Amino acid sequence: MSSKPPLDILLCAPRGFCAGVVRAVDAVERALALYGPPVYVRHEIVHNKYVVEDLRRKGAVFVRELDEVPDGVAPVIFSAHGVPKSVPAAAAERGLFAIDATCPLVTKVHREAQIHHKRGRHVILIGHARHPEVEGTLGQLPPGAITLIESLADVERLVPADPDNLAYVTQTTLSVDDTREIVDALRARFPAIVGPHKEDICYATTNRQEAVKRVAPIVDALLVVGSPNSSNSQRLREVAERAGCPATALVLRAQDIDWSRFGNIRRLGLTAGASAPETLVEEIIDGFAERYAVTVETVSTATENVFFPLPRELRGEAAE
């Protein structure tokens, strides 16, 4: 008989890679296979150090800005978070071979912002300052055409030039509940404001938060596998905390776990952000199995079957 204490792990589903992340990572791998290294990638292709290091070993070169990419024929890939319009324009001017791996659901937000602008509306963007997706969305329109807000307090502070001619868009990886409150506040202050049917939070963010809401109230602790700079992973940890889970943590991988925090737990919830690979979830289950007599049960709140084809430049050969 095992002398280890028992531990039930409730595995949230859906969790981990979303369709946009699969597409972006596949794009880098396909470009490496087709053109050979180096393949330049502007910004972390997705916010996960494990994924980035793996691609770096295969020949991807990650840069912060385009001016770090030398002139030549090597491809340069734009990350899943999207880029300001100035970036593809600068790449075209230099004759670089640019491949855009922006998630189609982020591109959809860019289009919404452009349409509102064309119709003469001032755009309010709900999102987190300095996140690359927000930088990319802000950069779709001329300076001053979008106002970024992050909180209910920001809604109160808004003094638009024409309150009857506003629209809003949102970052795709926000907290569903926080965003609903902010949208309600916007609608209360500016009844004529125009926006998407619900908000622009993507299916993957919504589904992962729903699964956490189901599991968090019935476990002693909940672990989110993901990078600290991953917005959707951070939101999952917050959602678990708000749903009443007594101990929550965001960890990149098993070696980062502070095991002393999990001494007396009997039930653990486990999920992964949209940029965290399943292998890291398995590694963490193995880590717990070394210390506990583990049983694993999946708690599923949705089924996902979203798929995005590779960027056009990589498709023909990809079909081989």
Ligand code: SF4
């Ligand atoms: S989290 Fe959503 S918006 Fe971001 S890459 Fe994944 S599917 Fe696209």
